[in-house]
Amino acid sequence: MTADRDSGEHRRATHPHVAIDRLIPSDVREIEPIVEEVTRECRQLALSARQCALNVPVALTEALSNAILRGNRGMREKHVRVRAFVSDSALVLEVADEGAGFDLDACTIDPTRPGSLEREDGRGLFLMRALMDRVERYEADARNVVRLTLHRS
DSSP: OOOSOOTTHHHHHHOOEEEEEEEEESOGGGHHHHHHHHHHHHHHTTOOHHIIIIIHHHHHHHHHHIIIIIISTTOTTSEEEEEEEEOSSEEEEEEEESSOOOOHHHHOOOTTSTTTTTOOSSHHHHHHHHHSSEEEEEEETTEEEEEEEEEOO
16 A cells, blocks of 8 residues: 555556546535445445445445545535546545645554554544555645555455
8 A cells, every 4th residue: 555646557557447527515424424325335246245335334434534624624615526436446535635645654553552542633544554455644735535445356
């Protein structure tokens, strides 16, 4: 897993189509409907049952909650953009907020390590990295973007 942006090369190579492109207000009530929509799309794309029931919903929920609560600081006038790209080989989710960004590696906490058991921050990033094949963070169009990639199993 890497935090480096790959310049979109994987998009051109696998010819994905945009399955979902939504702009939502920074409101945690918006998370469940988007996660359900993406999960339905995963089933239609014949991703594995585990990927549809666990990997995608948990990782996307964490990415959305981070974007809404941390990136946009829960400010309803700010928005989060959610996009899903689908190809023959992978599902790529992008969650973009209006926040300043962060260092993916520095903010990811391993909750199983001594001294980290009581911490509440960084667990979402840890889960995303554990459940997805690749997690990246970059800036585009004045937005902080987290890209989650899951290869078809």
